[in-house]
Each structure stands twice: as C-alpha cells, then as structure tokens.
Amino acid sequence: MYTFVFLWTPALSPNDEEIPHGFIFATFMLASMLGSSFASRLLAHSSLRVESYMQIVFIISSASLLIPILTNFLETPPDVRGGGISLSGSLQLIGFSTFEACVGIFWPSIMKMRSQYIPEEARSTIMNFFRIPLNVFVCVVLYNVDAFPITIMFGMCSIFLFIASVLQRRLEGIAESQKSRSQDWTAIRESDREAEPLNV
Template sequence: MNVFWLSFCFLSVVCILLYYSSGKGVQSQDDREFFLFQQTYLCVYLLAVGADWLQGPYVYVLYESYGMTSYQINLLFGVGFGSSMLSGTFIGIFADQYGRRLNCVVFAFLYIGSCITKHFPHFSILLVGRVLGGMATSILFSAFESWAVCEHNKRGFTELQLGLIFSKATFFNSVISIAAGYVAQVVADIYGYVAPFDVSIIFLVVLIVCILKLWNENYGDSNSNSTVSFATAGKVILNDKKVFLLGIIQSLFESAMYVFVLKWTPLLTPKTLIDNSAIPHGIIFSSFMLSVMIGSFLFTYLTNKFRIENFMRFVLFIASFSMLTPVLIPQIKVCVLLSFFGFEICVGIFWPSFATMRGHFVPEKVRSTIMNIFRIPLNLIVLLVLLQDFSTETTFFLCTFSLLSACIAQHVLYKLTNHHHHPEPHNECV
C-alpha cells in the first residue's frame, strides 16, 4: 500500500473519530426551529454543490475528446473565470433587488444551459457554455449564503448557530464532492464523458423544485435601482474597514486556492513516492476533501474557544507556510503531499469562518452585491495566472505571498475588532 492510500486511510480514521467525538457538542439541543431551518438550507445547498461537483472531474477530458487543443481548452477555462468576474456585480445586484431565492433558481437554469452545451463538440457552443457556467458560479458563491444569513438573522438565531450551519455545510460539501466524483466516474465509464453533466441536470431540476417548495423569498434593498445598489456597495467597502479587509482576505486566499487546484498535479505527477506509475488522482482528491472535513470540525472546536478574527490569523499563516513547502523542497514528495493536506485543512476552517464573519460585518441590503464584488479581484488574479506561463515553483511562491498578505490583513482586522464585541447582525432584509 503506497503513501497515497495510507494517507487516505489515516485521514478517513481521523474524520470518523472527529465526527463521533464532536457530534454531541455541536448539535443544537432544544431548538427544533433552528434544526428545521438548518435542514432546509442544507438540503438545497448540497443539491447545488452536488450538481457543481459532478461536472468538475470530466470538463477537461471532455474537451480533449472533442479534439480541442490545449490553447482552446485554456481559453475556455479563461472565459469561465472572466464570465464569473464580469457578471458577478450585476448578478449580485439582481439578487439583492429581486430576491435571493429567485437568483438561486436562475443559477439552476444557467447551469442546466451550460450542461446542455457539453453535448456539442463545437468550440463556439462550448464557449457559450463556459459563459453560462461562469455566471452560475457567481450565484453559487453568493446568493445561497445571502439567503441563509438573512433568514438566520430574521429568525433571531445566535452567532454560534450561524457558524454551525456553515461548518456543517463545509463538512457535507466535502462528503458530496467525494460521492459526486465516484458517481461521475461510474456514469462516465458506462455512458461516456458527457454523462456526468446529464446527471448534474437531474440534480438541478430537483434543486429548482426544492427551492420553490422549501424556501421563502428574501431581499436586500428591493426598492433601490442598480446604480444606487452598486454605489451603496462601493461606499460600504470603502468606508467600512472591516468589510474592505474581509474582501481583500477573501480574494487573496481564494485566488491562491483556485491556483492550487489547477497546479497541484504537476508537483506530484513527475515521480510518485514509490515508482513512476501514474498517481491516483481520485484518491488524492478524496484525501483533500477529507482534509477539508477535518478543517470543518476544527472550526467548530475553535469557535467554542476563541474569536474567529483571532484564530484565523494563525490559520492563514499555516496556509502560507504550506504553500511555501513546494518552493523550498519540491523534490521531497512526502513533505509536499503533507503540506497540501495542511492547506486543505486550512480551507475547511476558512469557509465557515468567513461565511460567519460576512454574516456579521456585511450589510444585508447589499450583501449579494458586495460578495460578488469581492469575487472580481479573485477571478482576475486566477485569470492572470492562468494566462501566464509561470513555472510551478514561481506559481506556488506567488500563492505563498498572497496567503501571507491575507494573514497580515487578517491581523489588522483582528486589531480593529479587538476589545469590541461583535456588532448586532445587519437585519434589513425583507
């Protein structure tokens, strides 16, 4: 049994132990209303991310099977990031003005359209699919969270309960990703590379039904026009240092995370730890997701002991050190692999931490707009790195610098909020 399988087994055991040891401590004891709300959100959210994860493993190989060149494939991926970047702002305004639930339904229709285009081996049609997929991604990472925070605040639940929702969302997101990868492989082996996208369409249709049946509508500022909403969001970002810092940290961290997703394979592929055979990408991916799950458990433990603004400084420092390992000792594959697991654990802590902080610091009336503005520099950074021909070591050095800068910004945020209690959550949603 090689190191990849050993790592997977070890991380699986750790996850199981953490799950059973923390199960009693994280569950809301006697608040049935909160439990039902949590289930309502997770049911819809996990269908959405499940549809997303089903598509991931076979996008590249499908394009290759259609005879696309590496340049065309890079261009398709670049268009996806560019579409997400350019569409994010007006999609966020749409969500705040016309409703987050409606925006999530639009997400499903956009992604269905993107999946349908995968049946056509024509570059121009696939390009349209990438545009639709980029727009859908902007909604996935903003409107669902915005709906949850608004409803959470309206119902008067606590900060710890908000963190619990996002911790469980992170945990089950990882579970779904592993299951979706397996399902995608099975249906692709039987029916071809386009089959996972058809299964994703089924998920998305079920998602639409569940949203319409389970969710009520909520808004940010439904009486404002697009220009005013964008101007208001811009003023909040420029005038509120905490919101500005949140956006900077998110963009720096998540851009490094996306670059890592694109670049981890070359560092492990040239030579495995045992021989020169192909590395088990599926096992490594599953190990990464197990690491994220471990991070979600650690988040629950840390929030019971420390303030998020405090412990995230150390999480970001560890993340930056993890990205430095491939730069300093790229030839020692064991250390590189362990550092990647460490980074993914940090990802598992980061997601619920920043979702919780956004829930407190970002004003409700322009929440989706601000969250999508945050994603503009994120997508721009990834797009620039994707278009440059940096060496792997240079790329990971840039990731290290980005994460270290995020760590410094997090320390400034901690200083701003130190000795002060969290403000009351913004609750202007309707």
C-alpha cells in the same frame, strides 16, 4: 485555493510520475472535512475570536504552500521519467493536505465574519464585486501557467496568504478598538442617566 486546484497535479508529478489522482483528491476532501469539523469546535467557544485564530490559519496555509519550493531545492529531479510518487511528492502531499485542512477551517470562519462585518442587505452585492478581481486573477494565472515555473506560482500564493494574515491582524485591531469605543460610550450614557435628577 482556486489556483491551487490547477497546480497540485503538476506539482506532485513533475516527471510524469504515476500518482493516484482519485486517492489524493479523496485525501484532500477528507482533510477539508476535518478542518470544517475543527472549525465548528472553534466557533463554539465564545471566548475565541475568529479574527484571532484565522491569523494562525493563514500562516499555516502560507507555510504549507512553501513546501513545493523547499523540496524543489532539496531534491534533484531524476533522470528517468515516470515511476511512482517521489519523496518530495510525498512531502508536498502532506503540505497540500494541511492546506486543505486550513481551507476547511476557512469557509465556516469567513461566513461568520461576513455576518459580522457586512450588512445582510448589501452582502451579495459586495461579495460579487470582490469576485470580479478574484476571477480575473485566476484567469490570468491559468493563461500564463506555462510562462512561470510552478515554484513561482506557489510562492505568489504563499505571499498572498501571509499578507492575508497581516490584514487579519489589522482587522482584529480595528474590531477591538470599535468594541472598546462602544463600551466606553455605553458607560458614559449609563453614568449620565444616573446623574440625571429624578422628576417628581
């Protein structure tokens, strides 16, 4: 998301098109708000696991950031610079709004998973350690933003989101195995208690 913030403007106006930045940013914020509202409904269902639906969210996010790459191959750039937003820009705007909606789902869901898997007394320390490589990565990308085509940047983000989906599935498997072990251990303890003779 931090990389996307710096990439959406050049992606929507590669030929210096006149785009309504304020309107587009407001659209992104609206999409993010709708995503957060939808996440609250998802979290309200006790039968629906966060680890499960976040796999779909990461896949959709990955696919939405592939749209700039696809439109780059489908549409040839015009000879005249300037003008309004192009057809490829409109398609990218739809994809970016979808991505922002996924970001809106992501934040409440990741907070839920943090409370489940990271102990509260060490949560801030652990999260600060993870912010170090994140900030380094963002700085490296921004420093070399002119060295790579914008399609490469979006391709990298899409690949990382797909990897996040795979890791999310792995986390779900680990959580399920731990839950089944805990249930088995509880059942064994209950059976042992029932087997103990009554002390008279």
